[in-house]
Amino acid sequence: MKFIKKIIKLLLVVISLLVVTLYITDTDYLIKAVRTIYMNGYTTAYLEDYKEFDNQIINIDKPQPWKNHNNYNSVQPTDRLAKANKDWGTIAYVIIKNDSVWFEEYYDGFGPKSKSNSFSMAKSYVSGLLGKAVMEGYIKNLDQPVCDFLPTFCDSKAANMTVGDLSTMSSGTNWDEKYYSPLSITTRAYFDDDLAKVMNGLKVVNEPGQTFKYASGDTQMLAMVIEKATGKKLYKYFEESFWKPLGSENETLWQVDSESHDLVKAYCCIASNAKDFARFGKLYKDYGKWNGKQILDSAFVAKSIVPKFPSSPQYGYGWWLQKRGDKSFFMMRGHLGQYVIVEPTDNVIIVRLGHQKSPDQGVGVFTDDIGLYIEEAYKMMEQ
Numbered sequence: 001m002k003f004i005k006k007i008i009k010l011l012l013v014v015i016s017l018l019v020v021t022l023y024i025t026d027t028d029y030l031i032k033a034v035r036t037i038y039m040n041g042y043t044t045a046y047l048e049d050y051k052e053f054d055n056q057i058i059n060i061d062k063p064q065p066w067k068n069h070n071n072y073n074s075v076q077p078t079d080r081l082a083k084a085n086k087d088w089g090t091i092a093y094v095i096i097k098n099d100s101v102w103f104e105e106y107y108d109g110f111g112p113k114s115k116s117n118s119f120s121m122a123k124s125y126v127s128g129l130l131g132k133a134v135m136e137g138y139i140k141n142l143d144q145p146v147c148d149f150l151p152t153f154c155d156s157k158a159a160n161m162t163v164g165d166l167s168t169m170s171s172g173t174n175w176d177e178k179y180y181s182p183l184s185i186t187t188r189a190y191f192d193d194d195l196a197k198v199m200n201g202l203k204v205v206n207e208p209g210q211t212f213k214y215a216s217g218d219t220q221m222l223a224m225v226i227e228k229a230t231g232k233k234l235y236k237y238f239e240e241s242f243w244k245p246l247g248s249e250n251e252t253l254w255q256v257d258s259e260s261h262d263l264v265k266a267y268c269c270i271a272s273n274a275k276d277f278a279r280f281g282k283l284y285k286d287y288g289k290w291n292g293k294q295i296l297d298s299a300f301v302a303k304s305i306v307p308k309f310p311s312s313p314q315y316g317y318g319w320w321l322q323k324r325g326d327k328s329f330f331m332m333r334g335h336l337g338q339y340v341i342v343e344p345t346d347n348v349i350i351v352r353l354g355h356q357k358s359p360d361q362g363v364g365v366f367t368d369d370i371g372l373y374i375e376e377a378y379k380m381m382e383q
Contacts, residue, residue, distance in 0.1 A: 029191040030182055036191070044179055045190065045335060047091065047116040047355060050271040055253035056235040056264065064247025064291075066275055069100035075383050077105065081376035088337060088369060089355030091116060092274040095377050096349040099282065101275070103380065108355075113250055116353050118270040118277065119334030122254075123219045125238060125280060126266050127167045127318020129226050131288075131300035132241045138229040139163060146221065149228040152200045153221075161208035166222035167317040168308040172206035175217035177363050179335065186216060193258035195265065199224060212312035214364040216267035219318075223266030234264045245295050246279040248272075268334070274351040281332065281340040281349045284319070305330040314366070322366055324374060337369055350377045 036052035037045065077085065077093070085093060091110040095103040106112065133139045142164030147154040153161055157172060165171050178184035185198065192198050199220050223234050230237055235254045243252065255269035256262050283289075284305060288296030304317035314321055319330045332340040337357030341350040350373055358369035 029188050029193070032191040032193075033182060033187065045117065045119065045268075047336070047353075050115070050117055050253055050255055050269065053255045053269075054257075054259050055255050055271070056233070056262070058235055058239045058243045058252040058254055058270075060248050060251050061244035062247060063249040065249055066096065066278075067100045069097055069102040072101060073103055073105075075103065075380045078376045078379050080372065081380075084358075084369065084372050084376075085354075088357060090352060091355065092351065092353040093373070094274045094278065094349075094351040095380070096275075096278055096282070096351070097381065098347050103377075104274070110353075112275060113273055115250075115253065115271040115273060117268070117334075117338070118272060118332075119268045119336065119338050120216065121277065121332035121334040121338050121340060122266065122268050122270045123216075124318045124332040124340075125242065125270065126219050126223055126226070126234075127304065128280065128283075128296060129234065129237060129241060130163060130167050130222060130317075131296050131304070132237075133226050133229055134300065135297045136230075139225075142167070146225060149225040150200075150221065153204065156204070157207055158204035161204060163222065163225055164317070165208045166218045166225065167304075169212050169214055169218050169315060170209050170308070171215065171218045171221065172204045172208040172210070173202045173215060173217055173221075174205045175202060175215040177214055177216060179363075189216065189220065189267075190265065194261050195220065195257040195263045196224065196261065212309050212315050214315075219267040220265070223264060227263075233262065234266060242280065242283070242295070245293075246283060246290055248276045248279060250276055252276065274353055277332070277340050277353075278349050278351050281342040281351075284330065285342050285344045285347070285349065314364070320366075322370070324371065329374065331370075337367075339370065339373065341370070341374060348377070348381075350374060 091108050092106050134141060143162050146161045146163060147159050161171055176184055178186055181187060189195060189198050202217055227234050250273060252270055252272040255265045283295060284301050287298040288294055288301045305319050306316055307313040307321060308316055320333050322329045327343050329341055329343050337354050339352045352373050358367045360367050
């Protein structure tokens with residue numbers, strides 16, 4: 001008994017020393033990481049982790065339900081798609097054709113209204129909010145310096161960084177996009193309760209506006225710019241600019257760093273569902289127009305869905321771009337395989353949400369699952 005008590009005391013001392021060390025070394029965010037992710041059996045962020053964080057509610061106004069297509073759910077998933085959905089943990093697969101729901105299916109206990117984490121699909125929304133802020137005169141243009149809004153970035157190379165550079169992932173900062181390293185800035189940003197402090201510690205090490213480098217920090221800085229320019233919390237600006245006007249059917253949540261600092265994790269973390277996520281794809285497909293009203297400037301939309309840099313044809317302003325044969329797709333993409341994929345010529349939107357993507361994972365590359373979800377959707381529509 002005495003031996004057990006000694007062991008317990010020793011463990012408590014070790015744990016106490018570890019906690020103190022984390023605070024001294026400014027890595028105490030790892031405590032939150034362990035509590036919210038690792039103790040729940042995960043090694044990275046997961047679909048329903050929003051329940052473990054502080055969130056702000058995005059309200060709805062006048063819901064506009066999607067119409068069902070005349071051929072709604074008349075075809076079963078192909079064998080290849082069914083296998084992929086099972087193997088990779090799909091929770092929602094939706095095909096919208098000619099602005100009507102042509103097919104929808106949900107899995108693993110999730111349904112049409114179930115919330116799940118958007119992850120980096122949120123970046124497309126934030127880029128859209130930049131376009132909205134320019135449209136409404138809060139920001140002069142895409143070439144306005146970030147320094148006008150964030151005084152931390154006014155020295156040396158940072159002074160040349162523009163708001164457009166942030167939207168096109170060409171800030172030149174030293175952000176390191178690593179999802180599985182507990183000591184990376186990406187992990188710190190996800191768990192730290194003062195996200196602005198984390199962002200203001202970034203350094204611009206390369207000339208901005210020269211080349212694409214995928215960096216979640218760029219979107220986070222852009223959100224801080226938009227808040228400064230508009231004088232509005234980003235989640236409120238999002239609600240009034242897009243969530244309500246697009247007729248979303250369900251209120252959503254956007255994670256914030258903490259109740260006290262109340263800064264959204266702009267590079268990720270909108271908890272919603274497949275058909276409400278699809279609305280933003282439709283808005284861009286229709287060049288910013290919704291029910292006859294110009295919600296977003298058409299010229300900005302057109303600029304967003306073509307490459308900014310010839311050397312990086314896969315990215316525009318907040319949207320991923322891919323050509324497959326004679327078709328051109330633009331898409332919202334998120335960690336673990338969250339997708340809103342749009343082919344405007346065919347008037348097709350494909351939404352897939354799920355627990356993981358194909359094994360050929362990588363940062364800033366098109367994994368095999370994307371092609372599969374597209375190919376099988378077209379096979380289904382051809383039946």
